[in-house]
Amino acid sequence: MAPESAMLRPMDSSAARISLVPVDRRQSETALAIARGTSRLLRSLGFATISELPLPSGRRADLVALSERGEIWIVEIKSSLEDLRADHKWEDYRAHCDRLFFAFTRDLPCELFPxxxxxxxxxxxxxHLHCxxxxxKLPAPTRKLMTVRFALxxxxxxxxxxxxxGHAD
Structure with a gap:
């Protein structure tokens, strides 16, 4: 029988290099930092989070949070004023969540956000939750669809x- 330390080692060290967050190289370092801090806040509020979740509309949400009660929040991350001004797709996210948030650095004034x-x-x-x-509330069929997408x-x-x-990409 193999020593215990050998049994606990991963079969392939490449698993450590697999990203659980889909990174398509569009995200800036600032956006990734905002996502990390926001995910920490959401976890402290009792939510599980997943990033870059494809929505039924074909859009992709920056962060989706799911609570134990089944509440769904979407957080749109804005890393700069240019990022905010260029984005007009955020209104589509309302159809897929109970609450919609923007997350940003303190460098952007709150008055700029919708x-x-x-x-x-x-x-x-x-x-921190500023506002x-x-x-x-989502309709039940939409909640179920979003919850299944999140879980999958x-x-x-x-x-x-x-x-x-085991995955070809």
Whole structure:
């Protein structure tokens, strides 16, 4: 029988290089830092988070958070004023969540962000909820669809970590 230390070693060290976050090289270092800090805040509020989740509309949400009660929040990350001004797709996200937030660095003034959205100020180490988002409850079929998408994406990403050679991309 192999020594215990040998049994605990991963079969292939490439698993450590697999990213659980799809990175398409469009995200800036600032956006990745905001996502990290925002995810930490959401976890502290009792949410599980997943990044870059494809939505039924064909869009892709920066962060989607799911609570134990089934509440779904979407967080749109803005790393600069140019990023905010260029984005007009964020309104489509409302159809897929109970609450919609923008997360950004403290370098951007809150007044620039659209009314009726929540605001999260973040850096790589954490975040705080600056302004609560209004609630607009999802219809049950949409909630189920989003919850299944969330679960499948999370399971597939975990499986890629466990079995990196078992996935062709």
């Amino acid at each position: 009314q009726g959205t929540g605001l999260i100020v973040a850096d790589a180490y954490g975040a 609560e988002a209004p609630e607009h 994406a999370a399971a597939q990403r975990m499986n890629r970590l466990i079995d990196p050679q």
